[in-house]
Amino acid sequence: MEIRETHPFDLTSAEAIRLQERLRAQIHLSGDIHDVSFVAGADASYTKGSDVIHAVVVVLRYPDLTVVERVSVSVVTGFPYIPGLLAFREGPALIEAFRRVRSEPDVIFFDGHGIAHPRGIGIASHMGLLLDRPSIGVAKSLLTGSAAKPGFMRGSMTPILRDGETIGMAVRTKEWAKPVYVSVGHRISLEAAVDLVLATARGYRLPEPTRQAHLLSNAVRKES
DNA sequence: GCGACAG
DNA sequence: ATCTTGTCGC
Known part of the structure; x- marks a missing residue:
């Protein structure tokens, strides 16, 4: 995929917060995804003490949810890891993974929040902005x-x-299972985001793009 | 000042 | 996120 424009990630936490406050204004909180053909899930994992991040992107055809591409x-x-600054830890690895993605996903699911974040710009919103793609935050x-x-x-x-303001939705994707927390990432409405999460959550708590990304991410970590 | 705190 | 065995339930 083509990445619109990036910015330095090697910042101090104070600089990172300032950047978030500046980027926040560019987030689009509306948009309906009409003809969805491909959806993607992105995730990252790492071994306890290590600073090596394994980032993955899995692309699935919609609505059948067949996996068509995997990148790690x-x-x-x-x-x-600092709560509120997750994008600065995992972002560079995720962006590098997206550079190698050949498909053109219509929407991307991220592990973590979108605008349901202290400064309104969680990893799903931040990545959606840099990728200039509709994105959804799905947090546990x-x-x-x-x-x-x-x-x-x-x-x-x-x-x-x-x-008093709605910043996301707690959604029960599976009977009796704990809810997932869905919020707008970028270029999509909360309604459309929730619809897609429910449409892709089939039998498991996590929607399939996120679940597949988790599986691959953990497999890659174990092999390293 | 204290506690909370995505992954 | 990761560390870990068995165990409950479909």
Whole structure:
């Protein structure tokens, strides 16, 4: 894939926060994806003590969800994990993986939040901006805001609220399983994002793009 | 000042 | 994120 424009990632945490506050204005919180042909899932993993990040992108055809492409790269990072600054740790590796993707996914699922973030720009929004593609944040726990427990049946959901504003949705993708936290990444509406998450979550808690990316990411780590 | 805190 | 065995349930 072609990457629009990038920026330095080797920043101090204070500089990173300033960059987030500047980039935030460029996020688009609307958009409907009409003819979805391909969806992608991106993820990263690493071994406890190491600073080598294994980033992967898996592309699936939609709606059948057949995997059509898998890409993995291993990149050294110097940035630690700091809640709210995940993009500065995993971003460079993810971008490198996307450079090697040949397909043209219509929307990308990221592991982590989109705008449901302290400064409104989580990794899904940040990557969506750099890639200039519609993106969705699918997190397994909350970073900011709060949500009531959705009903236990698949498809029930409750808003993630912060200061009375809806910044995402807690979605039950599988009966009895814990909900996933969906938020807009970039160039997509919350409604469309939730619809795609439910449409691609088939039998498991995590939507298939994210789940496949997880599987590949862990496999790559074990082999390293 | 204290506690919370995606992956 | 990763560390880890068995165990409960379809």
